[in-house]
Amino acid sequence: MFYLSEFTNFKGLIATDSGAFQQYMYNKNEFNINPDEIEKFQEDIGSDFSVILDVPVQLTDNYENAKIKVLTTIERAKSNIKNRSNEKCHWFGPIHGGIFPDLLNLSIQEMKKLDFSVFAIGGLVKAFLEYRFDLTLQILLTVKKDIIPNRPIHMFGLGLPQFFSLAVACGCDIMDSAAYILFAKENRYFTLSTGTRRLDELEEFPCYCPICSSYTPKEIKNCNEEMRSKLIAKHNLFLSLSEMKTIRQAIREGNLWELVQTRIRNHPNLVKAMELIRKNRTFFEIFEKVFKTHGCLYTSPLDLYRPSFYRYEIKLIKNYREPKEVKYLIILPELDVKELNSPTIKYWLEQIDNNILIKRELINIIFVSSFYGIIPLDLNNIYPLGQFESIDINDLNDTLYQSVLQKAEIFFQYHLKFYKKCALLIPLKYFNQYNEELEFPINHPIHGIISLLKSKFNLKVSIFNKIEDLLHFFKSDT
Ligand SMILES: [Zn+2]
Numbered sequence: 001m002f003y004l005s006e007f008t009n010f011k012g013l014i015a016t017d018s019g020a021f022q023q024y025m026y027n028k029n030e031f032n033i034n035p036d037e038i039e040k041f042q043e044d045i046g047s048d049f050s051v052i053l054d055v056p057v058q059l060t061d062n063y064e065n066a067k068i069k070v071l072t073t074i075e076r077a078k079s080n081i082k083n084r085s086n087e088k089c090h091w092f093g094p095i096h097g098g099i100f101p102d103l104l105n106l107s108i109q110e111m112k113k114l115d116f117s118v119f120a121i122g123g124l125v126k127a128f129l130e131y132r133f134d135l136t137l138q139i140l141l142t143v144k145k146d147i148i149p150n151r152p153i154h155m156f157g158l159g160l161p162q163f164f165s166l167a168v169a170c171g172c173d174i175m176d177s178a179a180y181i182l183f184a185k186e187n188r189y190f191t192l193s194t195g196t197r198r199l200d201e202l203e204e205f206p207c208y209c210p211i212c213s214s215y216t217p218k219e220i221k222n223c224n225e226e227m228r229s230k231l232i233a234k235h236n237l238f239l240s241l242s243e244m245k246t247i248r249q250a251i252r253e254g255n256l257w258e259l260v261q262t263r264i265r266n267h268p269n270l271v272k273a274m275e276l277i278r279k280n281r282t283f284f285e286i287f288e289k290v291f292k293t294h295g296c297l298y299t300s301p302l303d304l305y306r307p308s309f310y311r312y313e314i315k316l317i318k319n320y321r322e323p324k325e326v327k328y329l330i331i332l333p334e335l336d337v338k339e340l341n342s343p344t345i346k347y348w349l350e351q352i353d354n355n356i357l358i359k360r361e362l363i364n365i366i367f368v369s370s371f372y373g374i375i376p377l378d379l380n381n382i383y384p385l386g387q388f389e390s391i392d393i394n395d396l397n398d399t400l401y402q403s404v405l406q407k408a409e410i411f412f413q414y415h416l417k418f419y420k421k422c423a424l425l426i427p428l429k430y431f432n433q434y435n436e437e438l439e440f441p442i443n444h445p446i447h448g449i450i451s452l453l454k455s456k457f458n459l460k461v462s463i464f465n466k467i468e469d470l471l472h473f474f475k476s477d478t
Pocket of ligand 1 (some may be wrong): 205207208209210211212213235236238
C-alpha cells in the first residue's frame with residue numbers, strides 16, 4: 001500500500017472520495033464497490049479526509065427510493081464509526097434528503113449524533129447544473145441551522161465559481177467540484193464577470209492566468225480535443241482557486257456581502273436565491289459582526305437583504321431612547337454624503353446648535369436615509385450608520401423608496417409620542433460634497449414622509465426650507 005502524500009508529492013491535506021457519485025453517474029451497476037473495502041482503502045492510502053460510501057439521493061428519486069437511500073447512508077455511517085482503524089483519517093458524514101424536507105431532517109438528526117469531522121451535503125449536482133441555486137441554498141440553510149455548529153459543512157460538487165461566495169455566506173465551509181473539467185470538455189470557459197462563455201464566443205481571454213497569458217482563444221480552438229479541454233480546464237481551475245482566495249480575503253476584511261452582491265449579477269437565478277437571505281434574516285443576524293474595520297457600500301436595493309439592516313431595524317425599535325428633555329423633532333434629509341462631510345448638513349447643524357430661540361436639549365434631529373430609513377443624529381457616528389456610501393433613489397415607486405417609508409412608519413409609531421411638534425426641512429437647493437449647488441431632488445424619500453405623517457399620525461407637522469423658519473415654528477407656542 002502507498003501513501004498518497006508520497007505518491008502525489010503533495011505536502012498539504014488530501015481528501016478522497018468513496019466513488020459513490022461515480023457509481024451513480026458513470027458506471028451504474030457495473031461499478032461494484034463495497035463500503036467496508038473502499039473505506040478501509042481510503043484509510044490505508046493515508047487520506048486526510050475520507051468519505052463513507054453513501055447512497056446519494058437524486059432530485060429525480062421518488063419518496064420511497066429517497067428514504068431507502070437516506071436510511072442506508074445512516075446505517076453505513078454507523079458501521080463506518082465501528083470499523084475505523086486510522087485515527088489520522090477524518091471522515092465526512094454525508095447528509096441527504098433532496099427535495100423531501102422530512103427526509104432531510106431525518107438525515108440531519110441521525111447524522112449529527114455520529115462522530116464525523118465534517119458534515120457534507122450531497123446529491124445536488126443536478127440542481128447546480130440546472131442553476132437551481134435557491135434549492136441548493138435552501139437545503140444548505142436547513143442543514144446549517146440544525147447541525148453541530150463547530151463542524152464544517154462541505155458541499156459536494158459545488159460547480160460554478162460565481163456561486164461560491166453566496167454559498168459561503170450561507171454557511172458552506174468547504175467544497176469540491178469537477179465542474180472545471182466537465183465544462184472544459186464542452187469548451188466552456190469560466191468567467192466571474194459575465195458567467196460561463198463558450199470558447200467560440202471569445203475573441204480575447206479576459207484573464208491573466210498562465211494559460212490565458214500564453215494562448216489566444218483561436219490558438220486553443222486549433223488544438224486537438226484533449227489539449228483544448230486540458231488548457232480550458234486549467235484556466236477554469238485557476239479561476240476557481242482565485243475565487244476561493246478572493247472569498248477568504250473578503251471574509252478577513254468583512255466584505256463578503258459586497259462580494260456576493262457583485263457575483264450574483266452573473267445570473268438571474270443567483271439574484272432569486274438572494275430572497276432566501278431575506279427570508280432567513282433572523283438567522284443571519286445572529287452571525288453578523290457588530291462592527292467591521294471599514295464602511296459599507298450599498299449599490300442596489302438587493303443590499304437591503306443584508307443582515308445588518310434587519311439588526312438596525314430591531315435595535316432602533318427596542319433600544320433607541322429619545323434624549324430626556326426633547327420636545328421638538330427636526331427631520332432632515334440625508335444628502336449625498338454623511339453629516340459633516342456635507343457642507344449643507346454641516347451648516348444646518350451649526351445653525352441648530354447655535355440658535356438662540358430654542359434650547360438645544362429640547363430638540364432631537366433625525367435623518368431620512370435611503371437605506372436605513374431613519375437615523376437619529378446621536379447614532380450617526382455608530383457603525384455602520386455613519387460609515388456607508390450608497391446609491392441615490394431614482395424613482396418614487398422603487399423598492400428603496402418604499403422601504404424608507406415602511407421603516408419611517410415603524411419608527412414614528414414608537415417614537416413620535418415623545419414630541420410636541422415636528423418639522424421637516426426640505427431645502428430648495430443644497431451643496432454637494434464638491435461644493436456644487438444643486439436642486440434638491442423631488443424624489444427624495446423625505447417627500448413621502450410628509451404625507452405619511454399627515455395621514456397616519458396626529459401631530460403638528462410643518463415643512464420649511466430654512467432652519468431659521470423651522471425654529472420660529474417651534475418657538476411660536478413656547
Ligand atoms: Zn485564465
